[in-house]
Amino acid sequence: MQLHGLFTFQLSRDTMIDREQVYQHPDQVIDIKDWEVHRDYEVFPVGAREKSLRVCPDNPPFDFCLPGHRYLFKESIKSAKHQDQPRYPDQYWAELIAFRIGKMMGLRLPPVFVAIDSTRNEPGTLNEWFMGYSNKGDERFLSGGDYMQRRIPSYDREKGKQHNLTTIIELSRVLQRARWLNQDWLHYWGLCLCFDALIGNTDRHQENWGLIWEESELKARVRFTPYFDNGTSLGHELLPEKMQRMIHDHNELNAYLRRGRHQMRWTANDQQRLPLIGGITRYCNQYPEIRPILIEHLGRLCEDNLKTMLFDLTRFDLPHPLTQQRAEFIAFLTLTRKRLLLQALEN
Structure with a gap:
């Protein structure tokens, strides 16, 4: 199951950039036991790891949590033989470490925190959704898979074997020529490849990037998402x-x-x-x-x-x-x- 252009939120890009400065200290572990599930997403339908879309309560546990904002709670990958046990129990740390390394490099990534669901004693990360910060403009997210399917009619979204950089560059140039794209795609994809190579991320598939469209009275504008979903990295699978x-x-x-x-x-x-x-x-x-x-x-x-x-x-x-x-x-x-x-x- 995929999400095709599902999220339409209000967003301020400047607020996203400000959020990259937040920091979680060792005595600030977030317990999500009382965080509501957003709409019907008790199990979020994209990716191999267990995810649930949660909403931060109006009285957040720490000042770096945004009241009413959406967060993905991501657990470690479960064992194929024992679904109640994680295959890589401490994998969730890779998501947080990748975020902090990206910050050190000066890249744009959505904030990531460690958390626990104390009702199950299940640890994981809280990944802040990169939309929904303010009311400065209507914005819509479409994943890379939507564009790959449009540009490659035979594209197999389930396997993603045709996911390729040439098609992505062609799309980027189309957006640039139309003067819709408000960032430098050459820098974006160069830094993305560099960041993934540095952390050993092998999971930048078509659902792990996308475009955010902003509609206004004058003209539609678009930018690539910040680099998200970076947890299949940093040797997490090694014993x-x-x-x-x-x-x-x-x-x-x-x-x-x-x-x-x-x-x-x-x-x-x-x-x-x-x-x-x-x-x-x-x-x-x-x-x-x-x-x-x-x-x-x-x-x-x-x-x-x-x-x-x-x-x-x-x-x-x-x-x-x-x-x-x-x-x-x-x-x-x-x-x-x-x-x-x-x-x-x-x-």
């Missing part, structure tokens, strides 16, 4: 013994890094998906003017700040906590990918 081996065995680490691929191809007919770092190289060869911009944003990710942030997250008291071992591995993996990305971009 502790595997992490330990990869830190000390360069061959095993390099093999793991080579397997990483974007959830899109360069063209619809390509046999293979784009490699995470190879995709950046190909994009920069096509559009060399983006190269210094990606290098500058990668440079904002400071090793000390990254490690301090990760240590802070180990202090949260939640089921399946972020362990010191996993925090150290995420720092190691991310800094390794940063180094490889800079080498690819600077050569």
Whole structure:
């Protein structure tokens, strides 16, 4: 089941940008037991992880929660054999860490917080919906899958094998020529590929990006969504013994890094998906003017700040906590990918 242009909310872009500055401290775990389900979405119908669309109460638990706003509560992926048990119990941390890394890079991402449903002792993340902030204009969200189907008549939305960057670029150019697009698509997709390669996100499928249309009396305007749904990343699937081996065995680490691929191809007919770092190289060869911009944003990710942030997250008291071992591995993996990305971009 897909959502096709379902959400029509009121939004202020400036408010979204302001919200990126919010910060959750270890003593501020959100309990959503009394948060109402938004309309009929007790189970949100997009994606592999369990999600429910919740509404923040009028008296929010912390000042960084917006009363009356919508949030996706996302749990870790459940085991195929035991649906009551998570396959990767601490996966939810990847969503929060990816958000904080994106902030360090100066990217636009919807705020993410850790939370718990105490009625089930189920931890997860609260992902702030990137629309519905104010009454400054009617806006409508359409997912990337809607556009892929329109531009590729045979597009299989269930499998998404034809999801490709060439069609996305063609769409972006159409919007630019019509003077509807109010942002630089070249920067947007370059930074998206760079961010996904840095965190190892292999899940940027057609439902994990989209366009926000703003209707006015003068002219329709459109922009791409902020980068959302980034939790299939940061080695979340690796067990502790595997992490330990990869830190000390360069061959095993390099093999793991080579397997990483974007959830899109360069063209619809390509046999293979784009490699995470190879995709950046190909994009920069096509559009060399983006190269210094990606290098500058990668440079904002400071090793000390990254490690301090990760240590802070180990202090949260939640089921399946972020362990010191996993925090150290995420720092190691991310800094390794940063180094490889800079080498690819600077050569």
